[in-house]
Amino acid sequence: MSPQLHHGTLVTLEGGEGSGKSSQADALATLLREHDYDVTITREPAGTELGEIVKGIFQRGATVTPGAELLLFEAARAQHVQEVIRPALERGKMILCDRYTDSTLAYQGYGRGLSLDHLRAVNHIATGGLPPHFTILLDLPPEIGLARKDHETLGDSIGKESLEFHQRVRAGYLDLAQREPKRMVVVDASLAKDQVTQAAWQHLQRFLDQFR
Template sequence: MNSGRFITLEGGEGVGKTTCLEAVAERIRAWGREVVVTREPGGTQLGEGLRALLLHGEHVCVEAELLMMFAARVQHVREVIWPALARGCWVVSDRFTDSSYAYQGGGRGVPAANLRFLEQFLPGALQPDLTLLLDAPVEVGRARALARGGTDRFESEALVFQERVRDAYLERAAAFPERIVVIDASGPAGAVRCHLLAALEQRCASWL
């Protein structure tokens, strides 16, 4: 019986995670695996409600933002991720806990100890098997996000915030090289997708 695997896509604003997400899922399906595609914040009724507040709410303080993120995440793990993995499915998620270390930790300045404490509430202390980190200069990502229009709370943050987020992501990648693969997302979408899928195949070869 095939074991389920948990793969996440991470990165700052405008790096192309959403467009790469389905490409990853399609490749895994081509390997004959059932795939559940999901996102954070979101993935459940509770999570989607909190997502609306987190992305578009007004006057959300740092502590409330942090706790809403983890409330959505715990529900997501219990309701979607764990059951799918238990069935032997592969789960591909747009963001997971690394995002909190980058955005609430790096961006907002929440101490890492607080993040690690909240992580303990995740069922089974769940961690991804593989994280694909799409990385691009902040100016590149910001231009792409603005070109899409309708920016949310995080996309509208100042460049210095976005730089702190990027730095925190790269620090996570350096700390966990066995799990996190950095993908250069500064080039054309097609080239980024090719690099991403090559990394996916290399890391997943032993699981197939």
Template sequence: MFVTFEGIEGTGKTTQIGLLAEDLTRQGKRVAITREPGGSRIGRELRRILLSLETKDLCDRAELFLYLADRAQHVAEVVRPALADGMTVLCDRFTDSTVAYQGHGRGLSPDLLRQLNDTATGGLAPDLTIVLDIDPEIGLRRALSRNLETGAQVSEGRFEAESLAFHARVRQGYLALAAADPGRIRVVAADAAPREVFASVRAACQEAAARHG
């Protein structure tokens, strides 16, 4: 299975991916954890450009095409080989991020973004997408606190520096995506304790696994 995790900043994607990986490993499944941007060797270079406050002058279209380049390399180098090897792939962000951030957040055409995503992935789509949902003000507060603790406020703080209104648009974009594709996308409230959130994540994964066979 290919499972992606989405949401605005500070929703706890990394924590939930770790909990799910532990749970699946206990079940005897082989798991690959990856992320966008930065899941491949080339992607790690692109991540530095895309997330750093030092590149806050990056224009919207340049940002878009760097994300697409990261995704194309990531799918070819990491995701497809892992799936072909029978692994369960857990990915922190994928195509829905582009539609939510560059589409709803930046104002680029969602239809165009879907076409470009399809080109970048060669048509690969997740079996399940978990959207971790939280109030943008709470999420940003969490994300800024995390960046301060890890020392990443400059190196990975470009999106946290966006306005609250931007993050509200992104959140609404995710909810619109979920409403349009309820068979693939599950929205999980992310404002509870991590283990409580994980109970919902685990239930969604078990349901998807049953469908996947």
């Protein structure tokens, strides 16, 4: 890996609904900027016009099969990678991306039961083979995360899923982290916000120190 990788680095934030991904993306971006990193925050499935349209499809409450859900998210991802992520990485920026390929494995794989091998293949198509370089998993019992969110922001099909579904997603995320412990670190997201930030920041600094 090039010594400049820490500038063109894709860091992803993962975790269930209300686990604090958006809050921690903001907090980590502030810390990174204080340390002179040039950071862009972005998120799936928003981040592009197509992504906003896809989000709208889910919010309208149309019937969406697991396969259709997968391909809609992946379409938004393909657009997002090409339009936002790759150009920023090529300009040497660090990206903090709120949800990425692990969300597909956790939700459509462990949650909906689609084949992980198939999902990895579709992720590869959507990203053009761009994996996350480092991933922070915000781990939280789903009942706590869901209670943190207001009703409106849980208006899509996944927000209306059963507690068991969200428990499978959580267990899936932990399984993914166990399989790739160097890339994916687990942070206890039940702590107070600033304690979660401190834990995530320590992991991130340790990762970035490899390139100094």
